[in-house]
Amino acid sequence: MKLKEDMSPLLLQVFRSVVWVYSVITFLPWYLLSGASERQACAKRVKARSVSGSPAGSYRAVNSQQKLVSLLHEGVDTLDKVFEYAVVHFPQRDCLGTRELLSEEDEIQPNGKVFKKVILGDYNWLSYEDTFHLSQRFGSGLAALGQKPLCNIAIFCETRAEWIIAAQACFMYNFPLVTLYSTLGGAAIAHGLNETEVTHIITSKDLLQSRLKAILMDVPRLKHIIVVDKKPKSLPDLPRGIMVHNVAAVQELGAKPENIMVSRRQPVPSDIAVIMYTSGSTGIPKGVMISHSNIIAGITVSLTHAPLSLYKLAILRKKSHNLCRKLSLFWHTTTRWSRSPKDTARHSVTGIMNAAYNISKMISSKTPFCRSVFSVITLMYNCILFCRLVFKKVRSLLGGSMRVLLSGGAPLSAATQRFMNICFCCPVGQGYGLTETCGAGTISDLADYSTGRVGAPLVCSEIMLKDWVEGGYFSTDKPNPRGEILIGGPNVTMGYYKNEQKNREDFFVDVNGQRWFCTGDIGEFHSDGCLKIIDRKKDLVKLQAGEYVSLGKVEAVLKNCPLIDNICAYANSEESYVIGFVVPNQKQLTALAEQKGIRGSWEEICNHAEMEKEVLCIITDAAITGKLERFEIPKKIRLSAEPWTPETGLVTDAFKLKRKELKTHYQDDIERMYGGK
Template sequence: MRLKEDLNPMLLMLFHLMVWIYTAITFLPSYPLSWISRSHRNSYGSEEERAKRPKARSVLGRPEGPYRAVSTTKRLLSSLHPGVDTLDKMFEYAAMRFPHRDCLGMREVVTEEDERQSNGKVFKKVVLGEYRWLSYREALTAATQLGSGLASLGQRPKTNIAIFCETRAEWLIAAQACFAYNFPLVTLYSTLGGPAIAHGLNEAQVTHIITSRELLETRLKAILPEVPRLQHIIVVDKKPTTWPGYPRGIRIYNMATVQKLGARPENATFERKQPLSSDIAVIMYTSGSTGIAKGVMISHSNIIASITGMAERIPNLSEEDTYIGYLPLAHVLELCAELVCISHGCRIGYSSPQTLADQSSKIKKGSRGDTSVLQPTLMAAVPEIMDRIYKNVMTKVEEMNSFQRTLFILAYNYKLEQLSKGYSTPLCDRFVFRKVRSLLGGRTRVLLSGGAPLSAATQRFMNVCLCCPVGQGYGLTETCGAGTICEYWDYSTGRVGGPLVCCEIKLKDWVEGGYRSTDEPHPRGEILIGGPNVTMGYYNLEAKKQEDFFVDENGQRWFYTGDIGEIHEDGCLKIIDRKKDLVKLQAGEYVSLGKVEAVLKNCPLVDNICVYANSDETYVIGFVVPNQKQLLALAGQHGIRGSWEELCNIKAMEELVLKVITEAALTAQLERFEVPRKIRLSPDPWTPETGLVTDAFKLKRKELKTHYKDDIERMYGGK
């Protein structure tokens, strides 16, 4: 994606002259080195050269697969280190290798205050201190003592225990305690509402739960009468130590108290029954984008295989790396990413979306966000967060004066051209993109996107401006997050890479949708993932388990993903559709809702969008969360006045936004029948707290349909 050039000819000539001089000066000393690098078997080369290199191949030579990574055509890999086949062994192995290195870090809150906004709303702002660290040995001791303490409170091996907590160091310590003592860990998102929490706790028959003070008081307390089996609540915070006003029969402890209990000599000798690799490590409740959340049973061997595959795709992973953890640990992407880091001795500093950067919503103006302090080298993100960074930076580019904007656009397009040839651009990185790169601390060397498709525009922008590769990955909770990840040096967009070394991929014809493995030029079909990372099935859902999982004649487990993909000549996978997102209109046209949404989210006016289609109708409609700055500017251009809420409810504004969206859709070559004909503007953003998106910011279509029921009837003429 090149940025549009509307530039002063003299300035353009001057820039190209500077680039020519710089290239000429650096060419002679760099040419021998680049020639040696290119002759080396690991050289990256141009995009054209990289695209020709096989990343995966069909083992049987058939278009439907199965496809494996080129390095694993003989067998799939399922472990990082010999004999390390469970998560407790993995943590002990890391603590033995890196006993004194920093492991888990948290920032302390220095001050906290309320800040009143111009619209009367009050936001809580914080000033945070430096990171405080636990070493690997200290983290292992904390986990071992907690596990022993839980056992002394009656928690037994192979009996479920729940964690309902925000992402923080105590979450991972609690998880490692459960892994060590073979307590299957039931994970619940911290944004879940009361009914969903009660459902998970009751279905898993939980008697012990680990939570935070805030979640206990705001979410858990109200539903305690609905979970009669629950007896023990362990709060990770240090204060308070007494808990009045709770039902009889419920005992509440601070985590530190339970650890002290576990450290007592009489409890420290408690016989620990270590798990087998086939034992359940986690029952992970999915984010529930298509209905009631299902508990996915994940064994120790599933997670070990998954992190083996992920680690192989991250170059030079070592104890020198720093990872920033802020996504929900109840999500498989974040849990496996952190366990990959633990297995290699990296340090993990914790954050949250509200404190991530200097400009984040909870950071007091003038103080530093977490990325500025931590300066991570590794980071995982969901497309929603990366889209926000992209739009925020582009808004600032538009506000630059003519000279600054021209320089930025020239540098952007120059670097894009150099990346396609396989060259670096140190001058542009240092003088033009350094400020953008500093948004994430300035040292990020690998950024992995997962959870949903990342738009080509955003991916290109991140590759250029953050000066590090931004790779897409593809996996599901049911495959323990593993599936594919782009190669470090592959800057192509729209693709999710080849299969990891722990799994393989097949395509299954979906005749109804018109996708077959015999399609030209690329085989297409429903994606099936098989390997040791494929999980054990759904908890207490035997029929559903049989429907989505199967075991082949070789004893290997497979999962039907429901996603439609195509395999390119080099073995890379591209996600092109989803069975559940496909709607047939009255006239017989098929509309892929996800495809349309991915295109329209590139429009600067759109912060988020949900496309809806009724099979009894002839056209598509949409619900749009507009970008506030862009919408206010559009209203000003047309002389429309009003508050933010009023503007979103004015029919004239809907029509203006629809016109812009339609132009963006047709420019992106969507078909006319795919373009929304009517829209509803939403003044309120969709967050996990609203219940309209999951914790990974995937749309909850069922909830959105209910929320906008009246608008759907209006846009479809009362039908």
């Protein structure tokens, strides 16, 4: 043991020397041959400017100063026309690929939970022409079952090829498509179905049996259920009058000569294409009305602004089939990462990337040698030695052909973004958009390796910063204008379904007829026209002594602590300090408990008062390192043994915190931490 300790500094010095010599020898050839100078010049260029010429004005991309872009091809202004255009030009090209399920097994986690592990094989592809015919028949079949144009139809299903086929059928026949996250609670699902007055719903066998059957009595207008699988041999007890079909049977009905293309009413650009129920962080979900022209604007942006654009996962699900032909990429709109060698682009929510970074930090902290290697690695982006040797196995986790990683759902920390950049030897971009803006807002440039920013406005979007006096953010701030982010353009959606009050609060039309959405996020523009998200308006709480605390800011800083898997900061305006609910990293906390001589089950460790104190000390140190103000640092915490997942109802599908639900869930702990109990 003594010999190993003596050898460690020597090995460390040898490693540093090798890296230094290698860098000196290879830098000049690499700089001249890799195009680094061109990329650097491209990264530094001005990407957006103020329309008025004043830093306090609204910003547009440099190539859309005169007019925002809304169409890709003249006359191709609805989603059915987009798909028909693709079918005409690329009839035999691959459109939808489904990977074969080879096997699945239950994987027991240390906490006793059982996760389903699937082994996937090669893709089986449908061409554009095949997909078009399947969609056409399905739409005709729905019409034969009584679905009327301009009447809403719901889809409550996991992402799969049938999802896209059903969506295209609805676009083709002008059936506004109501989308519901498969993880929404029963009351939220029933609310969406009743509010939109649907009579037909497309779902899967599993969701019908596990989720829908419990609420069917609460949805009296529902008459037809279409399952994407084979029709179940045994159906749950259904209310009288509800009929169950499967997709194949509906397509067979639609293929009959008397039904094909009957009752088709083509949409116009202003017609509603989708009513998307968001898994909102507060209250019941709101249905966002998205027109054909809104989505067309988003599609156009992704092909004219940059090689890649980033949208929310739910929007990508509808757009990806329209994009993939032009981009020649294989999109995966799931947060599970696979090893397909064909994957060249990957979209992931921020939480998964942060988790990967924290695991790496935890591993690297084992010994001084590992810590030093980790620190050197984080400075070695695009180093051939590391890309070819050290990170080859890391890249193979995503197939080995990854050209770009895209992050969305929440701001990605600078440290995580840099680390992912290096380990996967490809650009890691960020984008910014909301369901209310059709997922479009900004996108980072592939040549820009700066961190912590979400890029410049897309060519369909104009962004303005509105003064927020209470938070101390002004569009006249120096050196960078700051304020609430307002997004305007043809991608701004039609508003919330049957919710005029929220529409008046969040949307407005300016004197030029342009529609705007008030995001509630706080941003600042840098000199090159790139936006950085710095705060959240709705997360601001005024403490008893008058200090304003941004809960999102506190959480963003503390999430970088390896001991924390997730955290929710909370503050009561009648109190003088912040508290927090923490989902700790099980391996880290268990090791800490062993050091302190505390034993027991995972729940007992989390509930131990001494462990709360120890974790609070570590969190306090992390907060000080992250330069939080004294009043922003949590004074008391509650450790949660149960992780927060969409199934628990405490986070959204994008793993954003549901503060109202978290407050209710931890109400007793809130009272205890504030002295009530």
